[in-house]
Amino acid sequence: MASEIFKQIADYLEAAELEKREVVKITKTIKPDLTMAEAYQAQELLVQKKLDRGHKIVGPKMGLTSKAKWDQMGVSEPIYGYVFDYMLVDNGGVVPFQIHPKVEAEIAFLIGEDIEGPGITGAQVLAKTEYVLPALEIIDSRYENFNFTHTDVIADNASTSRVVFGNTLRKPSDFDLELMGATLSINGQIKDLGAGAAVLGHPANAIAVLANMLARKGDKIKKGEIIMSGALTSAVLLKVGDFVSGKFDGLGEVTFTVGE
């Protein structure tokens, strides 16, 4: 039974997350020929398990939003996963260390109206966005040494672990997101930086791609969701005690400390 194997994959990855331990990738263990469609089916089961435990979806998140990463993974579109309420940490708070966390700076979109693909463009996304806000995303693959294929990472909810949102909300029409600069510092040292255009030319383009990807399964972006649009910077490895700061032009600063 095909759905049995997806349930097995979801159980395997959920256990790794709950027990904070790394596991060998799916394509080396449970299903070597895992396709993209199957990986999203497994992800849906994992998402359902979280919903069944009473967690709520904050919004989807985009991954693999840079052309450089596409070349690296041999793919030609981004991936998505879901951020849940239990993953949120307040600005300035403590992010508990899980397996082998990394941090990236991103722009989040607070959606003002449903966005239903196909054929959605970045301009339409901006028109339906209530606010943009700065965010730090902590990714923490459940796979050993971050060693995974494209389909493995989809099944693993796109490595999503924790999210810290900033407190500055701005209308997307107030400034040019494409040219917004951001720096990512750890313990006072700049580790990486990027501008909005690093995300598919414009962060809104990533949200448009998401709407169009969701349309394939009859789904849409919903009003009230807060969506992570993809990394402006590379992912920087964290250790316990690190003080992390993301500064965003016009959107203020987002910080957290890595706890035990």
Next chain:
Amino acid sequence: MDPLTTSDPEISIDEAYYIQLQNIKKKLVEGQKIVGKKIGLTSVAVQKMLGVDEPDYGHLLDSMVVENGGTIDIKTMLQPKIEGEIAFILKKDLKGPNVTVLDVLQATDYVVPALEIVDSRVQDWKIKLQDTVADNASSGLVVLGGKPTKIEDIDLELIGMVLMQNGEVANTGVGAAALGNPASCVAWLANRLADYDITLKAGEVILSGALSSMVVAKPGDNFTARFAHLGQVSVNFK
């Protein structure tokens, strides 16, 4: 040509700057004028690549300035590469030592976006610090554009830039890529020049260092760098 450091491995950085200055003096005798300075090697990544822990600088001459939107005949260059930068135009002299970022901000009239076309007279860009210093810090041409912007209202550290090559994103950058803040690079320059008793003068244009990696230019290319708050600057190659 081959790197100087191949024929003369013992050459010091001071000697390399002396060679640069002698060549610049020759050009002044020929009637060219100094319009400013450029700072190079301002990213940690590039410094590591060359095994150095400080930037370098070169002189900008009037003959190097290309109009915004102009066209460069690639045959007039050797192996050009292009990068987006923030240019400072000074309204007061800056003389080191002990110039701080705050001094730079107070001495700055305005900033504009710039494209620097670097070029190396050393074959295949096989340069060490002394090679590029002697070679006027691999200076080529410079294009200034956008709108002159006062720095009171902007955060230089967080200015984003996207460099487009023929309409596609070639790379992106942020002000902090240049030693954490482009104004820190200008302060470094003022202090380093004090070693040679040189003053940065009011009216000079200071290219503060690349915000992104260099892109190789080919005939037919159009490059446009768009900057948050500062507008854009573009150039073509034929």
